[in-house]
Structures are given as structure tokens and as C-alpha cells.
Amino acid sequence: MNIIIAGCGRVGYTLAEQLSNEGHQITVMDTNPEAVQNVSAACDVIGYVGDCTSFRSQFEAGIEETDLLIAATDQDEKNMLACLIARKTGECQTIARVRSPQYSEEIGFLKEELGLSMSVNPESAAAHEMLRLIQVPSALEVDTFAKGRVNLISLVIPNGSVLDGLKLRDYFSKVKESALICVVERSGEIVIPDGNYVLKAGDRISVTLPLSSVNTFLNKVGIKAKRIKNVLIAGGGTISYYLADSLLKSGLNVKLIEKNEARCREL
Template identity: 45%
Template sequence: MFQKTNKQPSGGLKIIIVGCGKVGSTLLEELSKEGHELSIIDQRSERIMEMTNMYDILGICGNGASYSVQKEAGIENADLVIAVTDSDELNLLCCTIAKRVGNCATIARVRTPDYSKEVGYLRDKLGLAMIINPELEAAKEASHVLFLPTALEVNSFAHGQAEMVKFKVPAGNELIDMSIAHLGRHITNEILICAVEREGEVYIPSGNFILREGDVVSFVSNRKVAREFLHKIGFETRRVKNCLIVGGGRAAYYLAKELLRGGIRVTIIERDFKRCEELSVQLPKAVVINGDGTDKELLKEAGIEEAEAFVALTGIDEENILLTLHAKKVSNAKVVTKINRITFTEVIDNLDLGSVIYPKYITSEAIIAYVRARKASKCSNVETLYHMFNHRVEAIEFKAQEESAVTNIAFKDMHLKKDLLVACIARKGSVIIPSGDDCILPGDTVMIVTRHTGFNELTDIMA
């Protein structure tokens, strides 16, 4: 059984998505905006009906690992197959069959820790373009924040050489009523403030932009300078010493493992006894408590009032939100909240939940970066992509492969699009915050922050 709608106009890639859960539907939403020809496969007819009613796509109800189903979805002419069902084994099988019957690239979602240890082997032996693990990536994002707890977000670029750090300007801070130009002259010129959110509006600021109390600011610099800058303007920059995690799923395992490796004490509360036993074996240095994480007395006994960090990682968004609000009320902990659904982002933004992590966004951004790289010319390549401020701003990392219309020209002589900044350049191990006299050279990694969407290559920055 299948539902079919009119095909999208050509120009994009022909992509088959297997699995229409949270990640699959998010990918469908994002990739449809970018003009690709999409087919979806799912065993639930109601999901197929729902998606084909919303988007101009081909929808097929069936087993994504079936040759006949893949053929019906257009595997012989597909450019890319993305398997994001709930089963790691099914995802790997879908990709293996797709590689055998079609001349296409394949991406699989693989979440099980046992497989995650073998990512390189699986990718090479099965010929996968990418293996993506939402829980592992969410844990990495959470750990970055806990290693720099005054930040709301910390994202890495240029293989860790550069960081984009988001923070909120608190009452009484010296940045209030200061222009960005003054900050550069009198505090540091080794960072670049590339985006500011104020009262629901997002700005790509110029030097004349005046910072205010409550502004949510994103800046780019190398890792050392980021910490020096935050310390200089009065923020605490040391990592947390201990962390209380509620929820013992895969994300909790990955996060605890990362924190323990960094010398941070970890306590996990999980209501499933069998899972507690598994975690105790997998994480012998962690304290694992069997109980209901929403029990206030249990949270108190587990040390929530003294915790320096609190991370809500249950599978229920509402539970995570309430846990975080409770933690903020009874402690001074740095809080991190995992949100799976994104229907009420405006409400969530107003709840002051600290650092909020969306695993399915992390997954979709990595895949979209790969898709854009496939569309780009040989002159440049999309390396990474981050959506900022509820998808109103994109931070894109390009690799300048060879000479093009944007290389060897000083930025002051370039005609760049409005609402766009060249945030940093990574060159031979150094991070450059560019001035008007700087230019892009072949081999550079270049980070662009823009309110425009859909950039596939570096030359898209030109007006």
C-alpha cells in the first residue's frame, strides 16, 4: 500500500527516508524546505497518511529493508537513503540492501552502545556515508555545557579549534549598555559576537549594536579565549564537580561516561531496576539509585540541593521540564533539559530551563550538512551546520577546497549578503577572528553565521 503525491521540482537530491518517528519527521520537514525530492517508508499507514498530507512527497507503507519496497520508493535512482527507524539492526540492514541495489550514499541511525564502539568498522565494512547517534551527540552537547557551566550552549567548529558559546547577560554585568565596538577595543578583540536574541528578535549585530540586560549572546573564539573572556566579564568558568542525572537511558549512559572521564562525580536515578543493574556494571564509578526521579524526598536524599549540575534525561518532556524547574528552585545547580518534541518552543523558551538539548535537531543538522555538501561544487564543502535561536539563524562551517570567487580577496573589498558575518577562519591550527583586511585562502575552514538559509557552498555568501 502506498500514498503518492506530486513530485517536487528537480534540482535537489533524490532522498529516501526510512522511519517516520521524531527524527524522520524532523528530517522530512527540514529537507523538504531545501527542495529535495523525498520518499518515505514506514510500516505505519497512519504515519504515511499524515506525512503525505503535510508534504509533497512519495509515501510507501512497508518494510524499509525489503528490496521490493525500496524499489517502489525509487532506490535505483536515489542519491541518498537515510534509515532512522527505532531498530539499529533494521537501519543497518536497510542501508546494506540500498547499497547493493542502488548507486546511492547511505546514513544509519545507530544508538546501541555496543555498536557505537564499532562505528568506524561498521561504516567502512558496510560502506555507510555516516552513522549518527542522537543520544551520544546529545550527551556530548550536555557535557560541553557542564565543562563550561555559565554557558547556555557550547558548539565546536574546525575539529574543536573554535567554539561558539551562548550566554545570557545578567543584571549588573559590565556588558550592559556597551557597544560591540567598545567591547572589541577595551575588553578583547579575540572574540566575535555573531548573534544576539532580545525580546524574541534575533540580530546579526554590527559594531554599533548596544548590549542590554537579558540579551542572549552567541560569540565565537578559540576555546582558551572563550574562557578568558567569560572570566573577565565576571562569569564562573570552572567545570562542575558533581552531577545528578534523572533518567537512565542511553543518553544518560553516554553523558555519565563522558563526565566520569573528566573527573566529575555522577549520580543517576532510574526507576527500572533491571536498567539500574546494567548501569552499575557499565558505569562502576557512578552512583546508581533505583527509584522515581520525580519523588522530591528521593531527589533530596540523592543530593539535589548540593548538586552543582542537574540533568533531566527521562523520556517524557513534561517530566524533564518539571524536574528542571524544581532543581532551579531548591538548588544553585547548572541545569540541562532534554526535550524530544518541539511543538511548544516559544513556551519552553519562556520557562528559563537553562540549557535545552533537542536530540533530533542535533541528528537532522548533521545529516543536512552532509546533504548540502553533496550538492556543493568541488570549490568548497559544508563541514558542519548548527541552527540557532529556533532555526532563525544558521552557523555553517565550510572548507575552502580550492580557489574560487571568494578566495584571496580582502573582506573589505567583498560584497557580502546582509544579515551575514564571517565569524572565524581556522588556518593551520590557528583561529582567526577576521578583520576587513583578512581574506579566505584555499585550505581554510570558514565559519559563516547568517539569517539566510540553504547555503550549499562558500560562494553563497556573496551578494
């Protein structure tokens, strides 16, 4: 694909590096010549110095031959305007980085009116990752699939666990909790186990199960699952906003510390 990435900050750099490694033809654009030079040299991509909200700049960067524009500057309004111009000029697919809580709440309307193919919100994604770990503090990692209906958690089997020395085919008769142990890591080796595989204490296992069953499962396999009720957040940035909002919706008590009184009152 021919892709233009508007914005040469951390997000733009990461996207350029990843997409270039996947074999796509990448052009990066930014108003900062030094930033364009750094990204184009490091990622071996084409660089263009210009304003992504300018029709002329997009045209000169090759928008008419572009399949996808990703607007990843640090200004939401600039990203959305760049996508609107790209849709009108090049009829390509567009992705906008949208960080503002206000715009995020109206993203359905904005996508329809501006013709956005997709919006991304790194701050919101980071907050949701924190939320998953807070909901299951005993797990090493928590990933969500099927729109939150299924969770993949990683944990280490403790000494004395019912799983220690257990053949996988005997799992349900012993634990009586619906879960699928899909990956086992032992001594640096990763295994997809079959029914004859014998688990041992110290194994790192990845398990899929509904979120509602996680704490029950952990307790049954010998891992104390203490439910977190109170959370203290230090800092009043955008990630803190999304995290506090998600925690409150989950029924947790939240306190937030922010040195800026006006921002604190706003939150």
C-alpha cells in the same frame, strides 16, 4: 535529490518535512500503513508500505532511481541492513540511524564494511549538547565548531560588567582575553557590531572563543563561572549512557538513578 526515508517515526517525520521543504523528492516507507499515511499526507511526500530490509520493497519504492537512502527506523540492525541492500541494489548514498553504544563504538568498521556514507546518533548528539551546557553553566547557549576547537556561547551582559558602556574596539585593552563578540541582540533587534558599537547591560551577545578560555572570560566580564564537579542523572536510557560516559571522561563525578536494578548494574 530523490531520497527514500525508511521509518515513519518522529525522526523520519522530521526529516521528510525538512527535506521536502527544501525541494527534494521524498518517498517514505514503513511497515505501518497508518504511519505512512500520516507522514505522506502531512509532508506532501510519496508513501510506500513495505519492509526497508526487503529487496523487493526497496525496488518497488524506486531505489534504482534514488540518490540517497536514509534508514531511520528504531532498530539499528534494520537500518544497517537496509543501507547495505540499497548500496548493492541502487548504488546510492546511505545514511543509517545508529543508537546502540556497542555499534557506535564500532561505527568506523561498520561504515567501511557496509558502505555507509554517514551514520547519525540523535541520542549521542543530545548528550553532547547537554555536556556543553554543563561545562559552561553560566551561558544561555553553547555551540561547537571546528571539531570542538572553537565555541560560540550566548550570554546576557550583567549590570556592572566591564562590557557595559564599552566600545568594541576597546575590548581587548579592557578585558585582555581573546574572544570575538560577533552578534548582539538588543530590544529584539539583532546586530553584527563594528568597532564603534557600544555594548550595554542587558544585551544578549554571542561570543566565539576556545573552550579553555570560557570560564576566564566569564569571570572577567562579571559573570560568576562556577565549575560543576558533581552530576546526578535521573534515568538509565541511551542518552543517560552517553552523557555519563562523556561526563566521566571530562573528569566529573557522576551518580545515576535508575529504577531497573539490572539496567542500573549494567550501566
